[in-house]
Amino acid sequence: MIECFPKDHRVTEQLRKCPLGAEINDFVRTIADLGYSPWTIRCQFGLLTNFIRWIQDHDIEISCIDDIITTRFLTESCSKRAIRMGYPKTLRRFLDHLQHQGLIPHPKPVVDDSPLAILQGHYGDYLRRERGLAMVTVSRYWSFIQRFLSERFGDGPINFKELGPQAIDDHLLRHAHESTPKVAQLMVSALRSFFRYLFRYGKTKQDLSTAIPTVPTWRFSDVPKYLRTHEIESILDTCNRRTRVGRRNYAILLLTARLGLRAGEAVAMELNDINWRSGELKVRGKGQFHDRLPLPQDVGEALADYLRNDRPLCSSRRVFIRARAPHRGFRGPTAVSTIVRRAVQKSGLNPPCKGAHLLRHSLATGMLREGASMQEIGELLRHRSVNSTEIYAKVDIEGLRSIARPWPEKGVQNE
DSSP, X not given: OOTTSSSOHHHHHHHHHSTTHHHHHHHXXXXXXXXXXXXXXXXXXXXXXXXXXXXXXXXXXXXXOOHHHHHHXXXXXXXXXXXXXXXXXXXXXXXXXXXXXXSSOOOOOOOOOSHHHHHXXXXXXXXXXXXXXXXXXXXXXXXXXXXHHHHHHTTSOOOGXXXXXXXXXXXXXXXXGGSOHHHHHHHXXXXXXXXXXXXXXXXXXXXXXXXXXXXXXXXXXXXXXXOOHHHHHHHHTTSOTTSHHHHHHHHHHHHHHHHOOOHHHHHHOBGGGXXXXXXXXXXXXXXGOEEEEEOOHHHHHHHHHHHHHTSOOOSOOBSSBOSSSSOOBOSSHHHHHHHHHHHHHHXXXXXXXXXXXXXXXXXXXXHHHTTOOHHHHHHHHTOSSGGGTGGGGGGOHHHHHHHOOOOOOTTOOOO
């Protein structure tokens, strides 16, 4: 048995008598590798042995174990002892383990053959294969489409031939003002894409995408939200570097503040992306582009400190790992944005934007104030287009003042 039960001979005896003893042993080893504490492992081990004992008492075949059986076990056991919060999840993981071993069949997938589900599948394939959109974009588009269709047709049949420009205008007028201009733009883009798809595959007689109005937005209408250098330092100081989590968060904040990494880029960073010999960092950017950036000394020291002393041992190659079990990489960019947001709140600052992009904007603004050119800023931020960097010219007040023409005084005529 694993190290969690080094001298407990009762565990060995239980596993020897249990019909699924080998599988429970392998499962416990797996969760131990994920970083669960010995106490948690003991609780899960006890749950599984009780579950197997309950199956034997009720003459249930192992091949018949499924979610219904586990739910019944928890319900009947509730009268004897309280159900811990993690018990259903533990049993679900154990069923997955048994399915992977081929001891119980995989559940038959629930096929949704409703017209709306079929439409979602076909439209999603169109966006991914023909338009080359990412899954996250497809999901965002469909949320707008689903709302439009449910409001227009309800639970009745979907008849696209009934759609016309007026129905689209009514929907946009009803929802465009509910959110920011950026969200309204995304809604319009989704609807325009959807009606192009319908027209292309002959579901509508005319291309209704041309009837969708454009959301009025102007480039450079907003000034980038940013913090000054001393404010950035106050955010970094909020990390308790006497703890493992504090040192990990400090390394993440330094990466975003010194190199302008996006939240998703910090999440996706892997161990072999750091070249310690040459002092370079490979960044897995947007559009599957990979770039290399120099690794500043303070960032390198923070990363080395975290990797040597605090990073949990696990099979994941991600640099930043969850502090609590299961030890694996962050699920998505939201985790990094949450770390930044909490640090901003602890610092006592109250900027309009508190996400990870705030530090990226602050880096670009600080470089501009120190005399860096737009090209240098664009190279560090890895912009593919110069237009993406131009917005930072608005925060160069001194530069704008030098090109501003004086206000004409009254009575002075132009020559």
